[in-house]
C-alpha cells in the first residue's frame with residue numbers, strides 16, 4: 001500500500017511538470033472586467049482590480065471571499081482605478097499604474113498601502129509616454145503593464161519599474177522616480193501588443209495579444225537585456241478573452257512548481273500557470289548526489305582538515321556536462337577545493353557523474369545535521385539541487 005502511494009505520487013508530480021499547465025483558476029468574489037493582479041508572497045494575499053472600478057480587492061491564493069477592500073484616492077480625494085499592480089516586498093506596498101479614469105494624471109504611478117478602507121496613495125511620478133505606442137491608438141498614459149523589479153539585491157537602491165501603455169508595442173524601464181534607465185525603451189516581440197508585465201532576476205514575463213485585443217494570446221519569457229526575443233512561450237487562450245496583468249509566484253506551489261498569476265479582460269478570472277521547472281531556485285530541478293561516493297553512511301568528521309568528495313549523479317534526464325561548474329555550491333561552500341571537476345561513472349549505471357571536493361572547514365555542516373545539499377545552474381540558467389544524508393562526528 002505504501003509502495004503504491006509512493007508510485008502514484010511520483011506519477012502525479014512527474015506528469016504535471018509542464019510550462020503553461022493551469023495549477024488553479026477561479027472567479028474571485030467581485031467579478032467585473034478583470035484588470036490588475038499582484039501577490040504578497042509572505043501572506044499569500046492576491047490583490048486584483050476590475051476596469052472602471054476604483055477598488056482594489058484582496059483575496060487568498062485559494063480563492064474564497066474578499067479578505068478586505070482598498071479604496072485608493074489621490075490628494076484631492078478623487079478615486080483612482082489601477083490597470084496594473086505589483087507587490088514591493090522591500091517596502092510592503094503595492095505599486096499601481098493608473099488606468100481609466102486616471103484621476104487626471106496620464107502615466108500616473110503610485111504606491112498604495114495594503115490596508116482596508118479609503119487609503120491616500122503616494123503619487124510617485126507621472127511617466128510621459130510618447131504618443132503612438134498603443135495598439136488601440138488611444139491617448140498616451142493609460143498604464144496597462146507595470147512591474148516592480150526588486151533588482152539584484154534584497155536591500156538597497158537597485159530596484160526599478162517596467163511600464164507599458166495601453167496594449168503597447170514598447171516597454172519602458174525607469175528608476176523609482178520615473179527617469180529612464182540606460183537601454184530603455186525596448187520593443188516588444190514583433191507584431192504583438194503588451195498588456196501585462198512581471199519581472200524577476202534576469203527575466204521579464206509579458207502578456208501579449210496579436211493586435212488591439214485579437215487572439216491568439218500568450219505569455220512569453222524574455223531577457224531583460226533584450227525583451228524583443230522570446231525565450232519561451234505558452235498559450236493563454238486561442239480565442240478571447242486575453243491576459244491583462246500578471247505576477248510571478250515563487251511560494252504558493254513551491255518547491256514543486258514556480259507559477260505565474262494572471263487576471264484577464266472579460267469576466268474576472270485569477271489563474272495560476274506553471275512555469276518551467278528550475279526557472280528559479282525556489283523550484284529547482286531535482287538531481288541525485290552522492291556524498292562520499294561509494295561509502296555509506298556518509299560520515300563527516302567536523303574537525304577534519306581535508307575535503308569531502310561529492311558526486312553529482314548523471315541520468316537519462318540530467319547530463320553532468322551541462323552544469324555550469326562556476327555556480328555550484330555544497331553546504332554553503334562555493335569554492336571547489338581542487339579547482340576542477342572530475343568526470344567518472346562512480347555508481348556504474350552507465351551515466352557519467354561529476355566528482356567535486358569541498359573543504360570540510362569551509363562548509364556550514366554542524367553537529368547533528370542529517371542532510372547536506374548541493375545547488376547550481378546548468379549552462380542554460382536552469383537551477384538544480386540535490387541532497388544526501390550525512391552523519392556528523394566530533395561535536
Ligand SMILES: [Ca+2]
Nearest residue numbers: 037085246247
Ligand atoms: Ca502584477
Ligand SMILES: [Ca+2]
Nearest residue numbers: 144195244245
Ligand atoms: Ca493590463
Ligand SMILES: [Ca+2]
Nearest residue numbers: 291292293295
Ligand atoms: Ca555516499
Ligand SMILES: [Ca+2]
Nearest residue numbers: 345347351353
Ligand atoms: Ca553514474
